[in-house]
Amino acid sequence: MLPPPIAIRVATEWLSARARWQPLEIVFWLGAFAAIYLLPESHLILTEIAWLGLFALSLDLILGYAGIISLGHAAFFGLGAYTAALLAKHEIINEPVMALLVSGLVAMALGFVTSFLVLRGSDLTRLMVTLGVALLLRELANRLGWLTGGADGLQGVTIKPVLGMFRFDMFGHTGYAYCLTVLFILFLIARRLVNSPFGLSLMSVKGNPLRSSAIGISVDARLIAIYTVAAGYAGIAGALLAQTTSFASLEVFSFDRSADLLLVLIIGGAGYLYGGLIGAIIFKFMQDYLSVLTPQYWPFWIGLVLVVIVLVGRERITSWTTPVRRIASHLNWRALAHRIAASSSERH
Amino acid sequence: MTVALETINLVKRFSGIIASNNVSLQIAKGARHALIGPNGAGKTTLINLLTGVQRPTSGRILLDGEDISARSTHERVRLGIVRTFQINQLFNDLTPLETIGLAVSERRGQGLDWWRIVGSRPDLVTEVVEILERFHLTDVIDKRTAVLPYGKQRLLEIAVAIACRPRVLLLDEPAAGVPEDERHEILAAVAALPSDVTVLLIEHDMDIVFSFADRISVLVNGALFVEGSPEEVARDPRVKAVYLGEELADA
Amino acid sequence: MLTILFDGIAYGMLLFVLASGLAVTLGLMNFINLAHGSFAMAGGYVTVLLVNRLGVPFLASLPIAFLASAVIGFVLERTLYVHVYRKSHLDQVLFTIGLVFMSVAAADYVMGSSQVFVQVPASLQGQFDISGIGIGRYRLLIIVICGLLTVALQFILAYTRFGSRLRAAVDDSRVARGLGINVNWVFALTFAFGSGLAGLGGALGAEILGLDPTFPLKFMIYFLIVVTVGGTSSITGPFLASLVLGIGDVAGKYYVPTLGSFVIYTIMIVVLIWRPQGLFSRAASR
Numbered sequence: 001m002l003p004p005p006i007a008i009r010v011a012t013e014w015l016s017a018r019a020r021w022q023p024l025e026i027v028f029w030l031g032a033f034a035a036i037y038l039l040p041e042s043h044l045i046l047t048e049i050a051w052l053g054l055f056a057l058s059l060d061l062i063l064g065y066a067g068i069i070s071l072g073h074a075a076f077f078g079l080g081a082y083t084a085a086l087l088a089k090h091e092i093i094n095e096p097v098m099a100l101l102v103s104g105l106v107a108m109a110l111g112f113v114t115s116f117l118v119l120r121g122s123d124l125t126r127l128m129v130t131l132g133v134a135l136l137l138r139e140l141a142n143r144l145g146w147l148t149g150g151a152d153g154l155q156g157v158t159i160k161p162v163l164g165m166f167r168f169d170m171f172g173h174t175g176y177a178y179c180l181t182v183l184f185i186l187f188l189i190a191r192r193l194v195n196s197p198f199g200l201s202l203m204s205v206k207g208n209p210l211r212s213s214a215i216g217i218s219v220d221a222r223l224i225a226i227y228t229v230a231a232g233y234a235g236i237a238g239a240l241l242a243q244t245t246s247f248a249s250l251e252v253f254s255f256d257r258s259a260d261l262l263l264v265l266i267i268g269g270a271g272y273l274y275g276g277l278i279g280a281i282i283f284k285f286m287q288d289y290l291s292v293l294t295p296q297y298w299p300f301w302i303g304l305v306l307v308v309i310v311l312v313g314r315e316r317i318t319s320w321t322t323p324v325r326r327i328a329s330h331l332n333w334r335a336l337a338h339r340i341a342a343s344s345s346e347r348h
Numbered sequence: 349m350t351v352a353l354e355t356i357n358l359v360k361r362f363s364g365i366i367a368s369n370n371v372s373l374q375i376a377k378g379a380r381h382a383l384i385g386p387n388g389a390g391k392t393t394l395i396n397l398l399t400g401v402q403r404p405t406s407g408r409i410l411l412d413g414e415d416i417s418a419r420s421t422h423e424r425v426r427l428g429i430v431r432t433f434q435i436n437q438l439f440n441d442l443t444p445l446e447t448i449g450l451a452v453s454e455r456r457g458q459g460l461d462w463w464r465i466v467g468s469r470p471d472l473v474t475e476v477v478e479i480l481e482r483f484h485l486t487d488v489i490d491k492r493t494a495v496l497p498y499g500k501q502r503l504l505e506i507a508v509a510i511a512c513r514p515r516v517l518l519l520d521e522p523a524a525g526v527p528e529d530e531r532h533e534i535l536a537a538v539a540a541l542p543s544d545v546t547v548l549l550i551e552h553d554m555d556i557v558f559s560f561a562d563r564i565s566v567l568v569n570g571a572l573f574v575e576g577s578p579e580e581v582a583r584d585p586r587v588k589a590v591y592l593g594e595e596l597a598d599a
Numbered sequence: 600m601l602t603i604l605f606d607g608i609a610y611g612m613l614l615f616v617l618a619s620g621l622a623v624t625l626g627l628m629n630f631i632n633l634a635h636g637s638f639a640m641a642g643g644y645v646t647v648l649l650v651n652r653l654g655v656p657f658l659a660s661l662p663i664a665f666l667a668s669a670v671i672g673f674v675l676e677r678t679l680y681v682h683v684y685r686k687s688h689l690d691q692v693l694f695t696i697g698l699v700f701m702s703v704a705a706a707d708y709v710m711g712s713s714q715v716f717v718q719v720p721a722s723l724q725g726q727f728d729i730s731g732i733g734i735g736r737y738r739l740l741i742i743v744i745c746g747l748l749t750v751a752l753q754f755i756l757a758y759t760r761f762g763s764r765l766r767a768a769v770d771d772s773r774v775a776r777g778l779g780i781n782v783n784w785v786f787a788l789t790f791a792f793g794s795g796l797a798g799l800g801g802a803l804g805a806e807i808l809g810l811d812p813t814f815p816l817k818f819m820i821y822f823l824i825v826v827t828v829g830g831t832s833s834i835t836g837p838f839l840a841s842l843v844l845g846i847g848d849v850a851g852k853y854y855v856p857t858l859g860s861f862v863i864y865t866i867m868i869v870v871l872i873w874r875p876q877g878l879f880s881r882a883a884s885r
Binding site for chain 1: 399401420421422423425426430431433437438439440441442445446447449450451453454455458459460461462463464465466467468470473474476477480481486489490508511512
């Protein structure tokens with residue numbers, strides 16, 4: 001016996017409401033793209049925010065959606081950065097977008113290989129392993145000075161124009177447009193992914209891996225898949241850094257970078273994709289402001305922010321942003337949901 | 349009698365303790381088979397072994413004649429052996445709609461679909477809503493599982509298992525912890541299970557056992573103690589002694 | 600080669616004293632304290648101040664370093680850490696990273712960013728020569744002190760009432776509370792003691808490891824390796840892990856200088872793949 005059409009309609013409506021573009025999102029992206037024309041003097045910092053946002057987005061994929069705590073996400077970031085820088089310096093791939101894709105693939109390969117390490121063990125083991133991989137890469141980059149420039153960093157990198165047409169300039173105009181476009185495209189893909197059945201399965205794995213496997217989900221396979229994708233995203237973010245600064249140094253692998261990234265994501269909130277982007281904006285402005293005040297000791301304030309966030313409670317902080325989102329998404333289906341309940345109880 | 353699920357000399361040892369002692373069980377296709385026994389008899393361990401949550405120390409498990417002893421949990425689900433948990437194991441942040449939707453889409457092999465939006469396949473949504481209707485969950489379709497009353501959660505627990513279209517369903521104390529006024533819904537749901545699904549039921553409540561089961565196995569200290577039809581088991585003095593002993597201990 | 604073994608053992612035992620507090624905290628409260636190195640740093644700086652600026656004898660400064668770190672640990676535990684115990688591992692990681700950043704910046708501000716050295720008394724400098732093996736005096740002191748501490752720790756855990764309360768609380772804190780054990784005080788005292796040990800380790804290690812404000816960050820991975828490889832359900836686990844790590848690191852850097860640091864990371868990754876719960880722990884599954 002088929003359920004009444006209204007029930008199906010409500011269910012479909014509710015499910016598609018999950019993935020519907022909210023007005024605020026459209027405003028956000030319009031604003032971001034408008035800044036290309038409206039805020040030219042801020043393009044340098046906006047470029048940094050763009051690739052930092054992408055980096056944080058990649059962490060959100062594994063932390064916010066799959067529940068993997070990583071202290072070494074900088075490993076993929078750094079690998080992408082050095083790959084892009086080396087490709088440009090040695091003129092192996094001259095076109096930045098191609099180099100970007102290759103860097104992403106290299107980072108994805110590392111992500112795939114190391115994903116097996118984060119499958120087993122507790123949270124602490126995962127922390128250890130991810131941290132260890134990043135430190136290992138840093139050490140490797142340090143030793144291979146002939147390739148990477150060692151502690152001085154990779155010098156002499158020149159980036160050719162994007163798609164052969166848009167030359168990089170000192171003011172970040174091309175840089176920002178380039179980074180923003182890459183970020184937007186990757187964001188669209190990620191948005192599609194988290195709203196898909198695969199994305200739903202990730203959330204189930206994060207919430208209750210035992211139950212997930214009890215409905216036929218191969219937890220390991222899902223985690224490997226998302227970890228690999230996230231590594232690719234992080235690698236592309238690193239490549240963007242290298243391409244917009246024409247430089248790569250050891251500190252792309254540093255623990256500081258991984259730790260700062262956690263903070264960026266947490267400030268914005270994990271698990272709804274925009275947290276990394278919002279966090280990047282807040283973090284960059286905070287960093288800018290603080291490093292003017294206390295250039296040497298600003299890690300102190302960053303640390304303090306982290307401590308306060310945890311003590312106050314992450315849920316309480318992100319709950320300040322959720323009501324806005326909730327209002328927008330609640331408008332349509334709440335009413336319909338009550339109707340389905342009414343029609344159900346009528347028949348029983 | 350076609351045998352749907354069979355164990356052959358199943359043994360599970362935990363550093364000195366024998367949780368499952370040479371269990372050889374045969375469950376007929378379409379049966380309503382109950383597994384009873386005192387606390388600590390190893391019933392949940394047996395379920396864990398059957399579903400791959402734990403590996404046996406020795407012995408084999410056959411599903412429709414196929415040896416599944418080496419398969420992982422999720423592989424076994426795909427082959428058709430599904431369980432419910434004695435203590436609810438649900439996705440606290442997902443709604444029943446999303447939970448059942450996930451189970452159905454996984455079963456249909458669409459779990460790796462990363463491009464489609466959830467809910468864009470009408471036939472899938474129809475099936476999901478139909479399952480939710482059957483288990484009286486349509487009035488809470490959009491609520492987070494964590495806020496549902498316990499009885500509803502228990503219904504969801506069973507609904508998720510059914511959504512996987514199992515050949516063999518292992519129910520681990522489905523009515524456990526459910527308040528009196530909500531129990532009848534659970535029992536009705538269990539009674540209404542499709543007849544082609546083989547059901548192995550673990551229960552303590554003898555009323556449920558005797559009204560539901562067509563065959564009963566008694567597990568004591570990890571070993572099969574007595575097996576037979578409900579009348580045979582009810583009359584067996586050894587079974588009474590085992591349970592009477594437990595009742596005396598409780599009193 | 601035996602000199603290397605000797606140096607490795609000294610390094611390993613130092614690591615053990617430094618990391619033991621972390622092992623106990625992790626095993627006890629399932630709390631990931633990445634800021635453990637900050638307590639070590641505090642002890643190190645206390646000793647530097649006492650010995651270099653105030654002329655306190657080196658050996659006398661060690662107990663003071665222990666006490667100072669223990670007090671700081673106790674205060675922080677009662678005021679801040681206690682609010683974070685029930686939170687998720689992610690929150691614990693964020694919280695303790697925040698503390699690390701704060702302590703690193705604070706140390707930078709107070710003590711300056713360059714590496715400092717302790718004015719080790721002449722009696723501890725140089726080395727004995729026993730049949731061709733160079734036994735560094737300072738390293739010998741480290742081995743002696745750390746060895747005594749290990750024995751004392753094992754003794755406390757196994758033979759005293761506090762030790763049995765601690766072991767009960769580690770095993771199952773709910774049951775321990777039910778038995779009337781004041782688990783909160785056990786935690787607080789243990790945390791303080793572990794921090795004190797870290798401080799002592801920092802004081803002893805300043806000379807060998809080098810002391811600067813980035814100490815907690817540099818050595819975080821070492822402590823974590825000791826704890827993950829050694830497991831948290833015993834004293835011997837981390838002890839053996841520290842020795843393996845210490846000898847491996849020293850030997851690695853000596854025999855294969857180009858790959859020196861990789862030895863540690865490789866050991867860690869290999870161990871974690873093979874036995875995610877640690878080499879020496881019982882099958883712990885938290």
